[in-house]
Amino acid sequence: MKDRYTPNVEFLTVGLEHASIEVEAYVNLGCxxxxxxFEISKDVIKPYADSGHVKFVVKHVDRSEGQLLHGTxxxxxxxxxxxxxxxxxMKELFKSQMSWVKSFK
Structure with a gap:
């Protein structure tokens, strides 16, 4: 497990570093x-990232309330x-989100 609280935080990135378009998404796994x-982006954004036209960067937002804490x-x-x-x-966590966000306190 990576320490996400260091100054060298890296984000989940798909696409070429020098792509002409950069899309940043701020998500929480419990949201x-x-x-x-995320479900829509795999059909809309990811194909462009895979082809090198778009750099798709997913950044996680930590929150401490409700089910967002579970995502954190x-x-x-x-x-x-x-x-x-x-x-x-992420696909599996989002797909099963409604079961695991309620499974722990």
Whole structure:
């Protein structure tokens, strides 16, 4: 698990570093709106990132209230260094979000 509180924080990034368009998304794994955005972005943004036209950067927003706290706790388990594994993990967490955000206090 990566220490997300160091000054060298890296974000989950897909696409070329020098792409002409950069899209930054601020998400929380416990947020239902972030889950919907993530679901749509894989069909809308990710193909452009995969083709090198867009650099897609996903940044996690830590929050300490309600189910957003659960997303903050889950975030360190996402591999931010490997975009394929990281996106797959986020996809599964968002897909099963309604079960795990209620499963712990």
């Amino acid at each position: 239902p709106y972030s889950a919907k955005f 706790v889950a975030n360190p388990y996402v591999d931010h260094d490997d975009p394929v594994v990281g996106f797959d993990t």
